[in-house]
Amino acid sequence: xxxxxxxxxxxxxxxxxxxxxxxxxxxxxxxxxxxxxxxxxxxxxxxxxxxxxxxxxxxxxxxxxxxxxxxxxxxxxxxxxxxxxxxxxxxxxxxxxxxxxxxxxxxxxxxxxxxxxxxxxxxxxxxxxxxxxxxxxxxxxxxxxxxxxxxxxxxxxxxxxxxxxxxxxxxxxxxxxxxxxxxxxxxxxxxxxxxxxxxxxxxxxxxxxxxxxxxxxxxxxxxxxxxxxxxxxxxxxxxxxxxxxxxxxxxxxxxxxxxxxxxxxxxxxxxxxxxxx
Amino acid sequence: xxxxxxxxxxxxxxxxxxxxxxxxxxxxxxxxxxxxxxxxxxxxxxxxxxxxxxxxxxxxxxxxxxxxxxxxxxxxxxxxxxxxxxxxxxxxxxxxxxxxxxxxxxxxxxxxxxxxxxxxxxxxxxxxxxxxxxxxxxxxxxxxxxxxxxxxxxxxxxxxxxxxxxxxxxxxxxxxxxxxxxxxxxxxxxxxxxxxxxxxxxxxxxxxxxxxxxxxxxxxxxxxxxxxxxxxxxxxxxxxxxxxxxxxxxxxxxxxxxxxxxxxxxxxxxxxxxxxxxxxxxxxxxxxxxx
Numbered sequence: 001x002x003x004x005x006x007x008x009x010x011x012x013x014x015x016x017x018x019x020x021x022x023x024x025x026x027x028x029x030x031x032x033x034x035x036x037x038x039x040x041x042x043x044x045x046x047x048x049x050x051x052x053x054x055x056x057x058x059x060x061x062x063x064x065x066x067x068x069x070x071x072x073x074x075x076x077x078x079x080x081x082x083x084x085x086x087x088x089x090x091x092x093x094x095x096x097x098x099x100x101x102x103x104x105x106x107x108x109x110x111x112x113x114x115x116x117x118x119x120x121x122x123x124x125x126x127x128x129x130x131x132x133x134x135x136x137x138x139x140x141x142x143x144x145x146x147x148x149x150x151x152x153x154x155x156x157x158x159x160x161x162x163x164x165x166x167x168x169x170x171x172x173x174x175x176x177x178x179x180x181x182x183x184x185x186x187x188x189x190x191x192x193x194x195x196x197x198x199x200x201x202x203x204x205x206x207x208x209x210x211x212x213x214x215x216x217x218x219x220x221x222x223x224x225x226x227x228x229x230x231x232x233x234x235x236x237x238x239x240x241x242x243x244x245x246x247x248x249x250x251x252x253x254x255x256x257x258x259x260x261x262x263x264x265x266x267x268x269x270x271x272x273x274x275x276x277x
Numbered sequence: 278x279x280x281x282x283x284x285x286x287x288x289x290x291x292x293x294x295x296x297x298x299x300x301x302x303x304x305x306x307x308x309x310x311x312x313x314x315x316x317x318x319x320x321x322x323x324x325x326x327x328x329x330x331x332x333x334x335x336x337x338x339x340x341x342x343x344x345x346x347x348x349x350x351x352x353x354x355x356x357x358x359x360x361x362x363x364x365x366x367x368x369x370x371x372x373x374x375x376x377x378x379x380x381x382x383x384x385x386x387x388x389x390x391x392x393x394x395x396x397x398x399x400x401x402x403x404x405x406x407x408x409x410x411x412x413x414x415x416x417x418x419x420x421x422x423x424x425x426x427x428x429x430x431x432x433x434x435x436x437x438x439x440x441x442x443x444x445x446x447x448x449x450x451x452x453x454x455x456x457x458x459x460x461x462x463x464x465x466x467x468x469x470x471x472x473x474x475x476x477x478x479x480x481x482x483x484x485x486x487x488x489x490x491x492x493x494x495x496x497x498x499x500x501x502x503x504x505x506x507x508x509x510x511x512x513x514x515x516x517x518x519x520x521x522x523x524x525x526x527x528x529x530x531x532x533x534x535x536x537x538x539x540x541x542x543x544x545x546x547x548x549x550x551x552x553x554x555x556x557x558x559x560x561x562x563x564x565x566x567x568x
Contacts, residue, residue: 059471105472
C-alpha cells in the first residue's frame with residue numbers, strides 16, 4: 001500500500017432532504033477510505049449504514065453532498081465501465097442467455113460481435129460455467145446466476161469490482177463455495193474489489209482489510225487488517241480467524257443494537273398512523 | 278373477447294407438446310419414459326378435442342331428437358353442409374376477406390399508434406399521470422356505444438369500420454404498453470445505467486424487451502376486441518363481411534347459412550389468436566413456463 005490508491009473516498013458525505021421539512025437525513029458522513037490497487041476490501045455494517053447510498057455514489061448514479069471519490073486520482077463524474085457492480089439480486093436480463101448477459105457490458109463498450117463472443121467464453125470458463133452459455137437465467141440456480149453476474153462485471157474489464165452483498169441470497173453451502181471461487185478469481189485477475197456485506201464470517205474470510213461501518217449515519221468505525229493464513233484447509237475454524245471474527249463482532253454489536261433501537265423509534269409513530277386508518 | 282381467451286389454453290397446450298417432447302428426447306434416459314410421454318401427448322391433444330366433439334354431438338342430436346326446434350337450430354351436419362357450399366362458391370372467402378382486411382388494417386394502425394404513444398407516455402411520468410384519467414375514461418367507453426358517432430362522422434363506408442377497429446384495439450395495447458414500460462424491474466435499469474448506457478440504448482436493450490410480454494397481452498386483447506366490434510359494425514351497415522353474412526342470412530331466413538357465418542367467425546378468431554400466441558412465444562421464450 002505504497003503508491004497512489006486505486007480508489008479513494010475522501011471525506012464523503014451524503015445528505016437527503018426530508019420531504020415536507022427542512023431537516024436533512026444524513027445517510028453517510030465523512031467516510032474516508034483508500035483501496036489499494038489489487039486489494040480486497042470488505043465493508044461490513046449493520047442495516048442503515050448507508051451501503052446503498054455508498055454504492056450509488058461509487059457507481060456514479062448520485063454525487064456526494066461533500067467530499068470526493070477518486071478513481072486512479074480522477075473524480076468520479078458519472079456511471080462508467082471503469083467500475084463493475086455485482087448486485088445481490090443478480091440483475092441479469094432474463095431475456096438474454098448467460099452468454100449474452102456477459103456480452104451486455106461489452107456491447108456498451110462497442111466491441112465487435114466476434115470479440116464479444118470470445119471474451120464471454122473466456123469469462124464463462126473463469127467462473128466455471130463453460131457449457132452453460134446458452135441457458136436463460138431462469139434455467140440457472142441462484143449460485144450460477146451470481147457467477148454469470150460476476151462474469152458479466154469482469155468481462156468489460158473494470159478497474160474496480162463493487163460487490164453489493166452478492167452472496168446474501170444464496171444458501172450456506174453455495175455461499176461458501178462461491179466465496180472460494182471469488183478468492184480464486186480475485187487472485188487470477190488481480191482486480192481491486194470492494195465488497196459490502198452484513199456477514200462477519202464472510203468479511204473476515206474474504207477481506208484483506210475489513211472496514212466496520214456505523215449505523216445511521218454511516219461512518220467508518222474502524223478498519224481491521226485481516227492477517228490470517230488462508231492456506232489451511234478449514235480457515236474458519238482457525239484460532240486467528242475466530243479472534244478476528246470476535247473482534248469485528250464486538251465492534252459491530254453496539255452498532256446493531258443502536259440500529260435496532262433506531263428502527264423501533266421510526267416504526268413506532270408509523271404504527272400509530274396506521275392505527276388511525 | 279372472453280370466448281377467444283377461453284379457447285386459448287387448448288391451442289397453447291397443443292403448441293407446447295412438441296417442444297417438451299423434443300427437450301425430453303435430448304436428455305439421456307428419455308427413451309425409457311418415451312411410452313409414457315407418447316400417451317401423455319396423445320391425451321393432451323385429445324382432451325381439448327374431446328370436449329369440442331361432445332359439444333358438436335350434442336348440437337347434432339338435440340335438433341334431431343326434437344329437443345330444440347330444427348328450424349332455429351339445424352343439426353351440425355346441415356350447418357357444416359352450408360359451410361361447405363359457402364366455401365365452395367367462394368362467397369365465404371369474399372365475406373371473410375372483407376372482414377379480414379378491415380380487421381387487419383385497423384389492427385395494424387392501432388399497433389403503429391399505440392406502442393410508440395404508450396412508450397412515450399410511460400417514459401415521461403408526469404405525462405402518464407396527466408393522461409391516465411382520460412385514457413381510463415375512453416377505455417371504459419364501450420367502442421360499440423360510439424358506433425353511431427363513427428357512422429355519423431365518417432359515413433357508412435369502410436372508413437368508419439376501420440376507425441372503429443382502430444379505436445377498440447388502441448386502448449388495450451396502449452394501456453398495456455404503458456404498464457409494461459413502467460413496471461420494468463428498477464434493478465435492471467439501475468444495473469444498465471451503471472454501465473453508462475445512453476437513454477436510447479437503455480430503452481432499446483432493457484426497457485423494450487422487458488415490456489414485450491405485457492405489450493403482447495394487450496395485443497391479444499386488442500385482437501379479440503377488434504373482431505368483436507368489426508362484426509357488430511358489419512351487422513349494422515355493410516355490403517360484405519362476415520357480420521353482414523350473418524344478419525343477411527337471418528333476414529332471408531337462411532338459418533344454416535347464418536350458423537355457418539358464426540362458425541367462420543369462431544375459426545377466424547381462433548386462428549388470429551393462435552398466430553398471436555405463436556408470435557408471443559417466439560418473442561418471450563425466455564420466460565418461465567407457458568404464458
